[in-house]
Every structure is written in C-alpha cells, then in structure tokens.
Amino acid sequence: MKKAVNIISKPQTNELRKRLLKMEVKDFTCFSSPLVLSFAQNKTYHIRTYGCQANMRDEEIMAGLLENVGFKKTDDILTANLIILNTCCVRENAENKVIGEIGSLKNYRLNNEDVLLAVCGCMVQQEHMIDLIVKKYRHVDLIFGTHNLDNLIELIDISLRDNSRVVDVKSRPIEIIEKLPSLRNLKHKAFVNISYGCDKFCTYCIVPYTRGQERSRPKEEILSECQELINNGYQEITLLGQNVNSYGKDLKNNATFSMLLEEVAKLKIPRLRFLTSHPFDFSSDIIEVMKTYPNIMKYVHLPVQSGSDEILKLMGRKYTSKQYLQIIKDLRKNLPGVHISTDLIVGFPGEGEEQFLETLEVVKEAAYESAFTFIYSSRVGTPAAKLIDNVSREVKGERFQRLVDTLEVSIKKAADQMVGKTYPVLVDGISKKKKEILSGYTETNKLVHFPGDESLIGQIVYVEILKSHLHSLRGKIVDGVNK
Incomplete structure (x- = not known):
C-alpha cells in the first residue's frame, strides 16, 4: 500500500540566509513514545554517515537517542530495522553516492515491512533534494535535517502511527539543544562541538545554508562535557566547529576561541586538537596558547582554497595570499615541528593559468605536511553557481594533477624526515x-x-x-x- 506523504516542514530558500540576534539555549527533553518503545524491542539500527566530523558527531547523538528507546546497533545494513543515511552535500559526488545508496536499498526496504529507511543531514536541507527523494524514491520513510536531530524519536512515532512518509526539515535553527544523549564511536578520543553553523558565506560553499547560523555553545557546557570525557579516561578531545576561530562572537560576553582553548587545555586532557580554522579569524593569541600548553597538539588545519588573490576575492574568503602566508610563517616560527594541512579547490570559475600558477607558488611556500584537494563542484543556491564555469573538465583534471604533484614534494619531505625518530x-x-x-x-x-x-x-x-x-x-x- 502506498504511504501518504506528511510534510511537516521544508526549508524555504528565502529563509536560509536569515540570522537571529539571540539564540535560546535549552536542555534536551526526552519524547516518550510507547509506540516507538514497542517497535524498537529486539530491533536494530544502522547509521551510514557521509562527510565531515560534524556529521560523525551527529551520528553519535542519533545513536544515543535510538539506544535510549531500545534499538541496538548493527554493523550489517541489510539486517537493520532502521536505516539512517546521514548525508553530505559539500560536493556533487557526495550527493551522488547517497542517491546511489538509496536506490540500492529499495528491494531490501520493500521486501521487509518492519524496516524504516531515513535520510537526514545536509543534503536534505536543500528543497530540490527533498523533492527528488519524495517523488522518485518512495521507499524512503523519513526525511529530516540538521536542525532537529532531537526530534528523531518523535518523527519515528509519527511515521509509525500514521503509516506515513514524514518530511520535517527546518529552514534554520532557532535554539541550541544541550545535554543530548550520545553514544561515542570511540572510547579513547572524542569530538566536542563548540559551535554550529557558519556565517562566512564563501561564495562556493553550501554549509551556511545547510548548517545554518553560526552559534556558539555556552562555555560551561563545553567544559562540563570535556571534564566528563576526561573522567571517563579519554586521551584526546577535538574541539569542533565549522569555524572554531570565531567562537564566542555571538555570545556578547567577550569570549574568544583562544580563551576557551586555554580553559580546556587546563583540564589536562592528554591531547587536545581543534577543527576547522578560517584564516580570516586565526589570531596570534591562538598561537600563544598553543605555545603555552604542550597538550595542545602541534597540528593546524588551515584551508587556503586558492593562492590567487583574484580568485580568493571571487570566493569571498576575506584574506589575501600574503596575509595567509604570514599566518603560516607565524605558526612555523612559534611552534617548531608544527604540521599544517589545508584544503584546495581547482577550477573555480575565472581561474586561468596565471591564477593557478599563483596557487602553486603558495603551495610551495607554505610547504604543507598534508592536504585535501578538490575539483570545483557547483552547488545550487550559492552565489558561485551563478558564475560562468569557464574552466573545462580537461583543464581541471590537468591542473588537479599538477597541484597534487606539487603538494607531494613537501608532504614526502616531511614524512621522510620522521624516519629514524x-x-x-x-x-x-x-x-x-x-x-x-x-x-x-x-x-x-x-x-x-x-x-x-x-x-x-x-x-x-x-x-x-x-x-x-x-x-x-x-x-x-x-x-x-x-x-
């Protein structure tokens, strides 16, 4: 029997750039559902996560919610009673993988009445992707976004009670939910969110639209979570945010990332890391804190994206190659032995040979120890999607290989220097x-x-x-x- 579609909410394009002046903080309230409790008995779940560390952390929260009502985890997706595809949309290839996975699960879902298939995460924060799934993939039972993970059990309840396909994707966040249950993937190292969302609006990036407004967690909540992890024997904590360096700017209490980093370091976790940094907000006081506390690891991920000032301006990155390289110099001068990684995009609209060569020069001067390289992928709804993509596929591929070859020189040198130590x-x-x-x-x-x-x-x-x-x-x- 064909299920009715219950659309509770869908993201509205004109709402995605809006930002609230104040974000309310609330503690999680558990939704009680006898129907879900009954369904979950002797049932298993499987969450397949695509994309970044923020998605990995979301997976842990969803796992905690599900285990609280009786579901048990299985590593075999084709034995699970609840399958959740936790998606990414930062590049087209990531979306294609998810769409392929949804299609491959059709027979399993339709041949098993006691199975629910859910799709969540960044990909379905885009209205056109919701429409595609609802219309073409009718074996998907539940679609929800990045702003209402805490409602997962309630949404399962609605789907079961009404025997319907439920869509509930909010346009933007309206509050920060604290004290969510969590089932950590590892027992020795953990991600701790310090902020959510991003307000940078780089022209190529979909994240400010799918992850929403930049919002900082209260410092007390972060420190409490870190202390609990330390008490439980964790060896490493990674402070997580789309742009950790802008932490506190929305709190209006003079809080800064360097202040938070120092307070967490004082808790004496053996290893402390942070991801990800934006060069525009990377200040010298962060380096000073890293110098002071040896338990802060000498590793910085600092995405440059391009070495051409012209392209950086088109990307809306708000810094020049000279300013970026000064940060690299300051890091290497003050933190001997630091390893620096980066992100680079090849083939952004307007990138000619001259601009690409400028990128290669920055790569040589920065001498990265590792890097993540990508061919430009246009994202629907971003300003860059309106630019003429004037770099051919062949040229993008050729430049990509030249970039990789250039990067490998410093990466190999750094690795070779570690031998014997x-x-x-x-x-x-x-x-x-x-x-x-x-x-x-x-x-x-x-x-x-x-x-x-x-x-x-x-x-x-x-x-x-x-x-x-x-x-x-x-x-x-x-x-x-x-x-």
Missing part, C-alpha cells in the same frame, strides 16, 4: 588489512602502522618510525605504553 602515538585500532598491525596517530596527526596487541588500543605508545609513505608511516613500538 621516535614519536608518541595514540593507538586507534587494528589495521583494516592485517589484524596483527595496529594504527594510530602522532601528535602532528600523521597516520602510523606498527605491530602490536589490540590491548593497546586507546593508549599512547612510543613508536620508532622505520619507513615513510606519502600518507602514512611504518614503525615499531620501542618503549611500551606511555604511562
């Missing part, structure tokens, strides 16, 4: 290829593989680097566990 490594888990091989990360976020027993997972060990590869290192434990 010993570093503390936080053991993450077992290698995907060999069960007798462990994997972990150095303080500078370099992936290391080495022989060891799985009992070491979650501990910090000293590893001598024996061999370097472009994106990973090989080594051996030399001094057991760092107590």
